[in-house]
Amino acid sequence: MSDRFDVVSEAAIRDGTATDAYFLRTETTLEATGKNPNVVAEVTADQFPTGEFELLAGVKDAAHLLEGLPVDVDAMEEGRLFDGGPVFTIEGRYLDFARYETSLLGFLSHASGMATNALETRLAAPDSTVLSFGARHVHPSIAAVVERSALVAGLDGISHVAAGEMLGVDASGTMPHALLICFGNGNQEGAWRAFDDAVGDDVPRVALCDTFSDEKDEVLRAAEALGDSLDSVRIDTTSSRRGNFRHILRELRWELDSRGFEDVGIFASGGLGPDELRELRDAADGFGVGSHISNADPVDFALDIVEVDGEPVAKRGKLSGKKQAYRTADGGHHVGLARHDAEGEPLLQPLLRDGELVREFAVADAARRAGDDAAAVGFED
Incomplete structure (x- = not known):
C-alpha cells in the first residue's frame, strides 16, 4: 500500500x-x-x-x-x-x-x-505568559519544529500534544468554541461546568467567553458559574467583531475586579503579533500567538x-x-x-x-x- x-x-x-x-x-x-x-x-x-x-x-x-x-x-x-x-x-x-x-x-x-518571529512576540510582552498556538497552520509532520522553535525563543508553552510528547513538554490548552457550540446557545454555563467536572486537577480552568454573546456577559457568567475554580477567561473574538480590542479587555478587567474576581486572569488570542502584544500587554495576563510564528518566512x-x-x-x-x-x-x-x-x-x-x-x-x-x-x-x- x-x-x-x-x-x-x-x-x-x-x-x-x-x-x-x-x-x-x-x-x-x-x-x-x-x-x-x-x-x-x-x-x-x-x-x-x-x-x-x-x-x-x-x-x-x-x-x-x-x-x-x-x-x-x-x-x-x-x-x-x-x-x-x-x-x-x-x-x-x-x-x-x-x-x-x-x-x-x-x-x-x-x-x-x-524562532525569530517567536522572539519578537516574547520581547513584545516580556512579563506576560505567551504560548505557541501555531501548529494548526503547518503540515502536521513539522508541528514539533514549530513548537521547539517557539520554546528556543523563550515562549512559555505550546499547544500541540504529539509535539509536546516529543519535546518532553506538557501541551497547554483548555477549550475551543466547538465545545460551547455542542452545548448550545444559552447553555454556556453547562459547558464550563462540564469541563470543570471532567478534566484533571492539573488542567487550568480557563473559560472561553466570546462564543454566543457579548464578552462581558459571558465572562461574568463564567465567573459566577465556576467561582473560585475559575483561573482565567480566554477572549478569542473574531477580528470582524473585535472593534477596540484593548478597550474590551480593559472593560473585562474592570468588571471582574468590581465584582470581586480580581484573581481571575485574562488571556487573549486570535491573530496576534508583536504589535498587538505591545498594545495589549497591560490589559491581559497572557497571549496565544499562532500564525505570526508558524507562518514566518x-x-x-x-x-x-x-x-x-x-x-x-x-x-x-x-x-x-x-x-x-x-x-x-x-x-x-x-x-x-x-x-x-x-x-x-x-x-x-x-x-x-x-x-x-x-x-x-x-x-x-x-x-x-x-x-x-x-x-x-x-x-x-
Missing part, C-alpha cells in the same frame, strides 16, 4: 535522497572523474553584518543529519542571534556530505525563521564552498576563506577569517568531530541564550 500522507520519511532524510536532483548528478560526475576535494563549506544568510538580527534554531536536527559522516562541523549554538557571516561550517571531503545540503538548509532555515540560508584543498575560493558574490564570527563587548557582530584572532567571543564552536557529536542540546539553555543575546544586541528595540 502506498503512503497515505505526503511525508518524506526519516530514512530518506538520513540516506540523503531527500535532496535536490542536481546533487546526486554532481556525485555521479565527480565520482566518474575521480574528484573529491577536501573543502570548507559555510552556511550564511548575509555575507557581511547587516545590523538586523535573526535567531538561530534547527541546529539539533542539522547535527543529527550529519552525525556519523567523516566531517568536522562548527556551528553557533541554538539561541544565538546573528546578522551576517557563517552560522554553520563543514569541513571534509565534498562527496561525504554533498547530498545533504538540501535537508541541512531546510532544517536551519525554517526553524530559524519561526524561512531565513534565506545558502551553503557555499569557501576553501578547496586549503586554498580560499568562492563563487562571485561570496567571501572566500574559512571564517569565524564574534560577539563583541558592545553587542556587535564581527566576521573575520578564522586564521586571524579577533576581539570578542567566538560564536562558531565545535559541533561534530569526525562525525561524532560533541555538543548537547537543551531547549532551556537555548532560550536563556536567546534572552541574553537579545539584550546584548538590542533586538527588542
